[in-house]
Amino acid sequence: MKLTETKTLNAALKSHYSEKKLSASQLEQLLFLQAKASFSDDDMISSDHATHQKEDAKEATSGFWSQFINRVQRLMQKYRYAFASGVTAILFALAISLNHFQAIPTTQSILEEIAFNHKQRMSVTIKTASITEVSHFLEDLSFSLIKSSRLDKKSWSLIGGRYCSINGTLAAQLKVKNNESNKIYTFYQAALPKDLSLDSNATGTNNIDGINVSIWKENGLLLALADD
Amino acid sequence: MLDKDILNQLYRYALSLAKNEDQAYDLLQSCIEKYLRADTNNIDMPVAYLKRTIRNAFIDSRRRGRFQVSLTQEIIETGDTEQTLAEPTLEDIYIQQREVNGIIDKLKPEESELLYLWAVEEYTVDEIAKLRNQSRGTLLSKMHRLKKRLRSELAEQAPLLKAN
Numbered sequence: 274m275k276l277t278e279t280k281t282l283n284a285a286l287k288s289h290y291s292e293k294k295l296s297a298s299q300l301e302q303l304l305f306l307q308a309k310a311s312f313s314d315d316d317m318i319s320s321d322h323a324t325h326q327k328e329d330a331k332e333a334t335s336g337f338w339s340q341f342i343n344r345v346q347r348l349m350q351k352y353r354y355a356f357a358s359g360v361t362a363i364l365f366a367l368a369i370s371l372n373h374f375q376a377i378p379t380t381q382s383i384l385e386e387i388a389f390n391h392k393q394r395m396s397v398t399i400k401t402a403s404i405t406e407v408s409h410f411l412e413d414l415s416f417s418l419i420k421s422s423r424l425d426k427k428s429w430s431l432i433g434g435r436y437c438s439i440n441g442t443l444a445a446q447l448k449v450k451n452n453e454s455n456k457i458y459t460f461y462q463a464a465l466p467k468d469l470s471l472d473s474n475a476t477g478t479n480n481i482d483g484i485n486v487s488i489w490k491e492n493g494l495l496l497a498l499a500d501d
Numbered sequence: 502m503l504d505k506d507i508l509n510q511l512y513r514y515a516l517s518l519a520k521n522e523d524q525a526y527d528l529l530q531s532c533i534e535k536y537l538r539a540d541t542n543n544i545d546m547p548v549a550y551l552k553r554t555i556r557n558a559f560i561d562s563r564r565r566g567r568f569q570v571s572l573t574q575e576i577i578e579t580g581d582t583e584q585t586l587a588e589p590t591l592e593d594i595y596i597q598q599r600e601v602n603g604i605i606d607k608l609k610p611e612e613s614e615l616l617y618l619w620a621v622e623e624y625t626v627d628e629i630a631k632l633r634n635q636s637r638g639t640l641l642s643k644m645h646r647l648k649k650r651l652r653s654e655l656a657e658q659a660p661l662l663k664a665n
Binding site for chain 2: 283
């Protein structure tokens with residue numbers, strides 16, 4: 274094209290605009306946009322048969338549910354950021370709620386857990402009458418075992434102990450014998466769960482599924498005694 | 502699917518309004534996205550639909566700018582009745598190729614668009630009037646005024662070009 278060439282105005286304008294073209298990457302991007310839309314809509318836009326193709330495609334998937342799903346998919350695509358934010362907020366709220374429920378144990382849930390542990394009748398992993406030896410053996414506990422004032426030395430004998438779990442934390446399950454009745458009991462010591470409001474009525478004996486469970490606080494620990 | 506030729510045609514139309522290549526592309530892209538979201542079953546003429554969409558989007562982008570003001574002024578102005586009876590042509594205006602850029606730069610977006618549709622796409626007055634939603638008389642008046650202005654601009658540039 275000669276820049277000094279004189280033309281009629283419309284010829285010059287045609288020549289000017291004919292040089293204005295989309296770059297290869299711009300064209301690629303616009304074609305990709307259409308291909309993506311065609312893929313998601315199962316539709317073609319400007320061919321002569323477009324309308325028929327679309328009608329055929331619609332007939333093939335004309336069920337209520339497919340239309341409903343298509344609509345939901347379009348809405349999800351259109352409002353994808355709001356949708357993602359909503360889902361995140363719901364998951365966050367759910368996580369907080371679950372954490373909240375787990376973090377606040379009830380007296381009842383602990384009583385049930387102790388009764389369950391007792392029913393398992395697990396054998397001790399260390400057999401000894403010395404609380405100090407059991408304490409050394411169960412070295413992974415986050416607290417030190419204590420001699421409870423409720424189990425006096427004259428009436429009760431220690432048989433041994435093992436690890437157990439109470440409220441999701443490591444605890445001690447001791448086996449003790451009542452010297453007067455010769456009955457075997459399981460005696461539990463655990464770190465006092467945070468936020469646990471121990472029901473004062475529970476400090477008596479509770480019957481949980483046929484198991485008698487007593488629970489109380491002592492020296493900052495949660496103690497419990499269970500028998501059949 | 503809008504093919505490469507149609508996309509380039511729409512791009513040139515957007516360029517005639519925006520007079521800036523980046524803005525023209527942004528305008529085109531946003532309108533194609535809008536078009537793809539629309540129910541294409543109800544659109545018989547995609548190219549005409551897209552041109553209107555591009556035009557409206559451009560006007561929206563300049564709503565508080567000079568373009569809107571110039572539209573209002575031109576609608577209020579009335580052309581010479583005698584002039585508006587005949588459809589003007591551009592065949593009798595001569596220009597050097599290198600003058601084209603300078604001329605387009607001096608035009609308002611609406612004038613540049615009119616020139617593009619008139620000269621490059623060879624739209625009839627009725628077709629332009631339909632696209633722009635204007636009356637034939639108003640449009641003819643604008644075309645006469647534009648032609649007169651182009652002659653004037655070219656006359657001003659001629660001595661400069663000769664000097665160069």
